[in-house]
Amino acid sequence: MSIDPAARAGYAGHPPRMGFFTDTSLCIGCKACEVACKEWNAVPEDGLSLSGMSYDNTVGLGASTWRHVAFIEQPVPPRVNALEAAASPSSVEAAGGMRWLMSSDVCKHCTEAGCLDVCPTGALFRTEFGTVVVQDDVCNGCGYCVGACPFGVIARSEEDGQAHKCTLCYDRLGTGLEPACAKACPTDSIQFGPLDELRERARLRVQDLREAGRDSAQLYLGDPDDGIGGAGAFFLLLDEPEVYGLPPDPVVTTRDLPGLWRHVAIAAAGLAATAVALGLGRRKAGG
Amino acid sequence: MVPEAEFSSYYDRPVIKEPAWGTPDVPAYLFLGGLAGASSVLAAGAELSGYRVLARAAKISALGAISLSAAALVHDLGRPERFLNMLRVFKPSSPMSVGSWLLAGYGPVAGAAAVSDVTGLLPGAGRAATLGAGLLGPGIATYTAALLCDTAVPAWHEGYREMPYVFAGSAASAAGGLGLVAVHPANAVPARELAVLGAAVELIAKRQLLDRLARSGGQSVAEPYQAGTTGAILRLAEFLTAGGLAGAVLGRGSRAVSALSGASLVAASAMTRFGIFQAGMASARDPKYTIVPQRRRSGRE
Numbered sequence: 230m231s232i233d234p235a236a237r238a239g240y241a242g243h244p245p246r247m248g249f250f251t252d253t254s255l256c257i258g259c260k261a262c263e264v265a266c267k268e269w270n271a272v273p274e275d276g277l278s279l280s281g282m283s284y285d286n287t288v289g290l291g292a293s294t295w296r297h298v299a300f301i302e303q304p305v306p307p308r309v310n311a312l313e314a315a316a317s318p319s320s321v322e323a324a325g326g327m328r329w330l331m332s333s334d335v336c337k338h339c340t341e342a343g344c345l346d347v348c349p350t351g352a353l354f355r356t357e358f359g360t361v362v363v364q365d366d367v368c369n370g371c372g373y374c375v376g377a378c379p380f381g382v383i384a385r386s387e388e389d390g391q392a393h394k395c396t397l398c399y400d401r402l403g404t405g406l407e408p409a410c411a412k413a414c415p416t417d418s419i420q421f422g423p424l425d426e427l428r429e430r431a432r433l434r435v436q437d438l439r440e441a442g443r444d445s446a447q448l449y450l451g452d453p454d455d456g457i458g459g460a461g462a463f464f465l466l467l468d469e470p471e472v473y474g475l476p477p478d479p480v481v482t483t484r485d486l487p488g489l490w491r492h493v494a495i496a497a498a499g500l501a502a503t504a505v506a507l508g509l510g511r512r513k514a515g516g
Numbered sequence: 517m518v519p520e521a522e523f524s525s526y527y528d529r530p531v532i533k534e535p536a537w538g539t540p541d542v543p544a545y546l547f548l549g550g551l552a553g554a555s556s557v558l559a560a561g562a563e564l565s566g567y568r569v570l571a572r573a574a575k576i577s578a579l580g581a582i583s584l585s586a587a588a589l590v591h592d593l594g595r596p597e598r599f600l601n602m603l604r605v606f607k608p609s610s611p612m613s614v615g616s617w618l619l620a621g622y623g624p625v626a627g628a629a630a631v632s633d634v635t636g637l638l639p640g641a642g643r644a645a646t647l648g649a650g651l652l653g654p655g656i657a658t659y660t661a662a663l664l665c666d667t668a669v670p671a672w673h674e675g676y677r678e679m680p681y682v683f684a685g686s687a688a689s690a691a692g693g694l695g696l697v698a699v700h701p702a703n704a705v706p707a708r709e710l711a712v713l714g715a716a717v718e719l720i721a722k723r724q725l726l727d728r729l730a731r732s733g734g735q736s737v738a739e740p741y742q743a744g745t746t747g748a749i750l751r752l753a754e755f756l757t758a759g760g761l762a763g764a765v766l767g768r769g770s771r772a773v774s775a776l777s778g779a780s781l782v783a784a785s786a787m788t789r790f791g792i793f794q795a796g797m798a799s800a801r802d803p804k805y806t807i808v809p810q811r812r813r814s815g816r817e
Contacts, residue, residue, distance in 0.1 A: 282527045288529070289529060299526060301526070343667075343668065346607075346609040346610065347609070347610045347611070347612065347666060347667075348607075348610060349602050349605075349607065349610045349612035349613035349616055350598075350601040350602055350604050350605065351604050351605040351607070352601070367598075367601055367604065368594075368595070368598075368601075369593050369594065369595045369596075369598035369599060369601045369602070370536075370593050370594015370595045370598075371592075371593055371594070371602075371612060372535060372536025372537055372592075372594065373535075373610070373612050373663075373667075375533050375534075375535055375536040376532075376533065376534070376535030376536070376537070376667035376668060376669055376800070377666065377667050377668060378532065378533065378668060379532060379668040380531075380532070381530065381531055381532040381533040382533075383533075384533055384536070385536040385594050386594075389594070389595075390593070390594025390595045391594055391595060392536075392594075469524060471523060471524050471525055471526070471531070471803070471807045471811070472524045472525075472526065473526055474525065474526030474527075474529055474531060474803075475531070476531050476532070476806055476807065476810055477807060477810040477811045477814055478810040478811070478813050478814035479668075479810070482666050482667055482668055482673055483609055483666070485665075485666075485673070485676055486609060486662075486666055488676065488677065489661075489662050489665055489666060489676045489677075489680075490608075490662060492661075492676070492677055492678075492679075492680040492681070493658045493659060493661060493662050493680045495680070496654075496658045496661070496680035496681050496683070496684035497654035497655050497657070497658045497659075497680075497684065498654070499654075499681075499684060499717075500553075500554065500557055500653070500654035500657060500658065500684050500687070500688060501557065501650070501651065501653075501654045503557060503561070503688065503710060503713060504557040504558070504560045504561040504650050504653075504654075505561070506561070506709075507557075507558065507561025507562065507564075507565060507706040507709060507710060508560065508561040508562075508563075508564030508565050509564075509565065
């Protein structure tokens with residue numbers, strides 16, 4: 230059952246929910262998405278060192294990295310069948326030597342967003358497009374969102390002390406443009422559009438890949454019944470999520486909050502009852 | 517002994533981010549906030565049963581602790597000058613929002629209670645403030661458990677059912693202990709009672725917490741609480757809590773033993789908060805605590 234986050238946030242008559250479908254089977258690792266994002270959003274430079282993690286020198290998402298391309302070089306067992314060999318983009322892969330997984334990671338703009346739920350200042354809010362955005366003039370850098378994100382996306386900047394993340398180019402959506410990363414992607418690995426269209430397209434794409442012999446192709450966060458209510462930015466992966474650094478079965482922390490508050494209330498009531506019990510104790514004259 | 521689970525990760529990198537909260541600011545805040553809230557509970561109870569000296573000591577402790585606590589909290593913000601933005605909205609889905617409003621109410625009330633008692637001004641208002649602080653104090657002492665557990669941090673989140681009782685017990689133990697340090701045991705009966713009850717609750721709840729975490733999802737999330745320096749600190753804290761409890765009861769005739777027991781309980785409470793904080797951070801840093809339980813839950817193991 231699909232929740233409409235913009236409606237839930239109180240928008241009447243809002244535009245269709247927009248999001249990303251990142252088809253990593255098409256990614257060529259060019260990092261145009263990283264560059265375009267930084268250019269459009271004036272995101273500062275955050276490190277020029279070599280990590281030793283294949284071609285990934287960005288290492289991960291953070292306050293100054295809102296698109297991050299991951300590179301995984303994997304040995305492939307030499308029992309690759311003819312169909313899979315024909316479908317693969319690289320002859321090296323067909324020889325059963327090695328394959329290269331590349332994926333552009335981004336904020337998932339969760340339907341049930343942990344960062345949004347825990348933000349105490351209201352800096353994080355849900356837009357009319359169903360995306361999650363931080364207001365830079367409100368955030369006081371409490372950092373609660375950082376620990377609440379099940380994907381390790383949002384972070385607090387050391388430079389200005391505030392939290393930053395992908396805005397899904399909110400300023401571009403308002404004028405009918407697509408986000409910078411989707412615009413720059415040369416292979417259309419990053420696809421932008423109304424979420425239900427993207428989900429349908431993704432479903433067909435996975436079917437095609439599986440029919441072509443790529444059994445490991447799977448959708449990640451495409452299911453509205455998952456632990457975050459489905460994501461506004463979901464993925465087609467060619468291996469298990471944790472291989473890409475993604476949590477295998479994320480559940481938003483807010484799901485357990487009612488039970489947590491109940492235990493807090495009981496503990497607090499117990500402490501308060503103790504005050505009453507202490508107060509009813511033996512009266513001490515002149516203590 | 518369950519063998520180490522096999523799992524993949526992305527170059528052993530963490531999956532989630534460590535909370536942005538700094539040491540010592542936030543663990544100090546957790547300890548001082550608990551101490552303050554429970555001290556107000558003690559002050560209210562002591563005042564109602566006629567233990568005036570103890571009541572005054574507890575009110576002063578509460579004010580002192582909550583002031584330091586608030587300072588630590590504001591200092592930890594990335595933009596401290598915007599701390600008032602915490603009061604822009606009230607969001608029950610955010611323990612930090614609930615806590616900010618609790619603090620905004622509790623701080624002035626605890627302050628009024630202490631000032632009225634020390635100066636002798638407006639005793640009626642002072643009595644009302646004491647009771648008010650006693651009512652809000654439990655919230656201050658326990659909401660911080662929600663603050664930690666309402667995150668993606670495995671060692672905290674998985675313990676959400678027990679953490680509020682650990683925090684409540686720890687706060688009560690510290691407040692009672694401080695009362696025993698400040699006041700002669702003959703005039704501090706409510707402090708001893710609170711300390712003993714708090715220490716017992718804390719010890720039992722902590723055991724339950726670790727038992728549950730050890731059973732979870734194929735990768736014991738109790739490990740960060742037991743391994744390394746953090747494990748040593750928490751074990752020492754447990755020892756000091758038990759010792760302080762025993763000393764408070766058995767040494768209740770002696771000023772020295774009572775005070776020492778009280779100090780032991782206060783130190784143990786502080787160490788417990790620091791230990792729990794560090795355990796959480798460690799569980800966020802190592803991807804296995806996120807990946808293995810989730811794989812088990814999704815049926816892939």
